[in-house]
Amino acid sequence: MxxxxxxxxxxxxxxxxxxxxxxxxxxxxxxxxxxxxxxxxxxxxxxxxxxxxxxxxxxxxxxxxxxxxxxxxxxxxxxxxxxxxxxxxxxxxxxxxxxxxxxxxxxxxAPPVYTVWLQIIIAALVSGCFVIMFQGTWTDFLPACIAGGLGFAVMAGMDRLLEIRYLAEFFGAFVIGISSYLLIHYGFALELDKVIIGAVMPLVPGLHITNAIRDMVAGHLLSGISKGVEATLTAFSIGAGVSLLFAFV
Known part of the structure; x- marks a missing residue:
């Protein structure tokens, strides 16, 4: 018809x-x-x-x-x-x-199914689980949850305030680095690298990377390349935020 x-x-x-x-x-x-x-x-x-x-x-x-x-x-x-x-x-x-x-x-x-607070809680739990997946200890589980939750909360808040995603991810990663270092410094965690790696995982642009590859495979070269660049810039922002910590400690 x-x-x-x-x-x-x-x-x-x-x-x-x-x-x-x-x-x-x-x-x-x-x-x-x-x-x-x-x-x-x-x-x-x-x-x-x-x-x-x-x-x-x-x-x-x-x-x-x-x-x-x-x-x-x-x-x-x-x-x-x-x-x-x-x-x-x-x-x-x-x-x-x-x-x-x-x-x-x-x-x-319709509003998002998952509220910002629920996303923060999920990000915190995911951070702790990634520590265990990367062969960390259970001692670092809770510190990674704290660092990951704080970092995701800062990222979400800065994203609304600045409306520049890359800067929001930079500040979120920086907070993760600072909180992880303080938790290690005061004896609440054992391995700094495992805590940081687990905590930044909720910020990693996994969906952008996957979509970039799928678009490239489907022949959408322009979209695939642009999404790949976006994922690269996001990864750079996260890395720069964590690296800034080590410039001062």
Whole structure:
């Protein structure tokens, strides 16, 4: 069935791609989802192009091009799963463009499933677990939890204050280094390297690295390279923050 109102179809595809890209999805997955949704609504020659900072979409090669700018890309896999669920329902013919658009607006406006405080608690526990995984001792488990939780909290706070992710990660890593050193200095922990390594793991850009590789493999060279550079800058910020500690001690 071919839908006459192409504007509604374009709005559905654009907001779906926007939510996915802002939530950390790979660019080739964003394009594939948008094209599948458009095809399910009867648009045979939909054209989509996604980069980490923007989405272009057209209902045809000679149709008007639509563009949306992506400014922030926090990780929210739950929203990606929600959009994928709506996409499957559209392909199955269970949703009209109007109903799909309303559902997508609710997903876009929904707050994160995990609050900042819950993320801090999870980051703290993950930090301690990584110490054990890297063959550290149980004595360093709690200190790593403290350092990792403090570092993640500072990173989250500075990210809201500065709106520059790299500086936020730099300060978060610096706090991890300082707190780890103090915990070692006052005898609460044993191995400085294990505590620092475990505590910085929640800051490591694992998803960006994975998405960069997946985009490169899928032939999206521009997106793959840009995400790889972003992951490299993030890793450099974390390393610089920890290294700054050793410049003073």
């Amino acid at each position: 071919v839908w006459v109102d192409r504007d509604s179809i374009v709005k559905v595809c654009m907001i779906a791609g926007k939510i996915m890209l802002m939530s950390g999805a790979e660019t080739h997955r964003v394009e594939d989802t948008m094209n599948r949704m458009a095809h399910a609504f009867g648009v045979e020659s939909a054209q989509s192009h996604a980069t980490p900072t923007g989405i272009n979409f057209s209902a045809g090669m000679t149709e008007v091009n639509n563009f949306v700018r992506i400014l922030k890309r926090p990780t929210d896999l739950h929203k990606i799963a929600e959009v994928n669920s709506i996409s499957r329902k559209i392909i199955a013919g269970e949703l009209s463009p109007e109903k799909a658009y309303r559902k997508l607006l609710k997903i876009e406006a």
